[in-house]
Amino acid sequence: MKIKYALVTGGSRGIGKAIAKQIAKDLGYHILITYLNNDEAAAQTKAEIEAETDASCETLKFDVANRNETQNVLENWQEDHPDSIIEVIVNNAGVTHDGLFMAMSENDWDQVINTSVQGFYNITKPLITPMIRQRFGRVINIVSVSGVKGTAGQTNYSAAKAAIIGATKALAKEIAKRKVTVNAVAPGFINSDMTQDLDEKELKKIIPANRFGEAQEVADLVSFLASKKANYITGEVININGGLH
Known part of the structure; x- marks a missing residue:
């Protein structure tokens, strides 16, 4: 029987860390x-997962936007496992x-698009066949309210996340018969780190729930979608935003 793993990109901090820990706790995946x-953050997350669950945790350091680097790391990992x-x-x-947008540099555009969109391809393409x-x-693709409504x-960022929403729906249709x-x-x-510089007091005024969400709340949702309880859910974009639409 194969040893089963869950891979979380950007999993050393914030939402990714919470997701990794919750999947290990709920579903028993390595x-x-x-x-x-x-x-330091990656080592800390690894230590916490292994201390708090029965799962092992491995850390892989690379840039998901770099296709060759991603391919090499994943191939080497599979050869070792x-x-x-x-x-x-x-x-x-x-x-x-x-x-x-009128003042946006090419680098600011490319880095955001490449990390989300190319990263999705670079990670998912080689792993989907097994x-x-x-x-x-x-x-499970972590997108954003910005990709749903534009910000x-x-x-x-809105363009990058909207692209992944489209990819989610299309890929779901392609492979649903295979129970993926x-x-x-x-x-x-x-x-999270990504929102720490925002004016929470002011932004709460536009959120019906009148607060920011917590990474743990996102992690609980992702863990459910990763479980067999979610077998009949595919191609969906599930908003978790306190009513901000």
Whole structure:
């Protein structure tokens, strides 16, 4: 029997960390987290998962936007783990470089698009075939309220997340018969590193729930979608935003 893993990109901090820990707790998957820079945070997340659950955790340091690097890391991991399979993919890695479109640099556009959109392809493409062959798998894409409704000052981020929403719906239709589900989770304002510089007091006024969400709330939803309880849910974009539409 194959040893089963869940892979969470951008899993060393914030929402990704919460997701990795919750999937390990709820579903018993061994965990792979990818990260780009923060060695200390990755090591801390690994230690917490292994201390708090029965799962093992491995950290993989690479840039999901870099196709060759991603391919090499995943191939090497699979060669080192011939009796293992990645059964759950959580495409969580993302960056923001906010600003008005008229003043947006090419780098700010490219980095945001490449991390989310190319990252989705680079991670999911090589891992989807084993899921299809075994007739079970989960692909869960973390998008954003910005990708659903658009946010001024985030044209790049809104475009990137909207692209992944379209990919989610299309891929879900392609592979549903193989019992592999593909869904997207669209958080609103969640307390995390990405929102720490925002004016929470002012922004709460436009959120019907009158608060920012917590990473744990997103993690609980993702863990459910990764479970067999969600077998009949695919191609969906589930908003978790306190009523912000």
